[in-house]
Amino acid sequence: MATTTAAVTLTSDLLSDNMSVSTSTTCMKAGTTADGLDMMDMSHLEIASGTNWDLARADNALNKDKANKVYICNNSTDETYYVKITLDATVIGSLYAGDWMFIPWGAEDATADIEIIGYIGTNKISYAYFHEGKTLFEQGDTV
Amino acid sequence: MATTTALISINSTDLLSDELALTTTTTLTKVGTSTGVEYTTGLSRKKVNATAKGSTATTIYTADDFAAIPYLYLKNTNTTVGNKIFIYDDSTSGDPTWLQLDAGDWGFIPMHGDKTLRAYAPNGSDPILEFMVIGTDQ
Numbered sequence: 673m674a675t676t677t678a679a680v681t682l683t684s685d686l687l688s689d690n691m692s693v694s695t696s697t698t699c700m701k702a703g704t705t706a707d708g709l710d711m712m713d714m715s716h717l718e719i720a721s722g723t724n725w726d727l728a729r730a731d732n733a734l735n736k737d738k739a740n741k742v743y744i745c746n747n748s749t750d751e752t753y754y755v756k757i758t759l760d761a762t763v764i765g766s767l768y769a770g771d772w773m774f775i776p777w778g779a780e781d782a783t784a785d786i787e788i789i790g791y792i793g794t795n796k797i798s799y800a801y802f803h804e805g806k807t808l809f810e811q812g813d814t815v
Numbered sequence: 816m817a818t819t820t821a822l823i824s825i826n827s828t829d830l831l832s833d834e835l836a837l838t839t840t841t842t843l844t845k846v847g848t849s850t851g852v853e854y855t856t857g858l859s860r861k862k863v864n865a866t867a868k869g870s871t872a873t874t875i876y877t878a879d880d881f882a883a884i885p886y887l888y889l890k891n892t893n894t895t896v897g898n899k900i901f902i903y904d905d906s907t908s909g910d911p912t913w914l915q916l917d918a919g920d921w922g923f924i925p926m927h928g929d930k931t932l933r934a935y936a937p938n939g940s941d942p943i944l945e946f947m948v949i950g951t952d953q
Contacts, residue, residue: 676835679824684843684949697920700917703896759913768847768925774923775923776917777914
């Protein structure tokens with residue numbers, strides 16, 4: 673069993689006292705505390721302005737209602753560059769340069785793909801998807 | 816100017832043949848600038864009673880309450896596997912589900928901010944959701 677932990681710490685001085693919120697989760701397969709997620713996709717992508725791509729596909733077979741975890745980070749340095757992240761054709765987030773997101777994704781139905789759209793320039797994106805399995809594209813070569 | 820940071824660390828020593836150690840920090844700023852955000856709802860804690868989408872579901876964010884981009888943090892504090900909290904978009908036709916937070920799961924999203932988000936817990940376990948929005952109030 674693989675053990676993968678995801679932790680977050682939010683700190684700020686915007687209140688009259690310092691704020692610090694921290695939490696951590698161990699990424700387990702759905703319905704168990706004994707078996708960790710053991711598959712991962714990881715990519716570094718360049719998303720040009722005006723282009724739209726699938727990042728993760730809801731395939732209704734292997735990842736529906738499973739314990740999918742998705743991490744996306746915009747590593748661009750120009751603060752005006754951004755990408756929109758959509759789920760089920762709805763914008764759920766906008767990642768400007770330096771921003772990241774981490775979500776437990778349910779992949780509830782065939783339309784619940786996670787897509788990414790680039791704006792302003794060519795955005796440099798890091799992406800990691802921890803999962804229990806996914807359907808691969810059917811191959812076309814015959815050898 | 817306030818400085819607010821969000822740090823994520825994803826670590827594993829046995830998922831790959833070599834150690835995975837991914838760490839990223841971002842400073843939360845107003846859109847397209849390096850000026851820090853100045854407002855927050857503070858950390859909230861609510862019991863999620865509803866077992867389905869609808870008017871009894873717990874509202875965690877109201878559309879356009881903050882200017883784009885509000886940062887949303889959520890955590891299901893329940894400790895029993897399967898006691899999930901579903902987060903859905905109440906502004907869009909069909910109420911699409913965004914997230915499934917199982918016990919102990921957390922999420923962090925720089926939102927667009929124009930959708931009302933609500934929460935329900937399908938198995939009726941009344942889990943407690945912690946959440947916070949940080950951004951620019953309007």
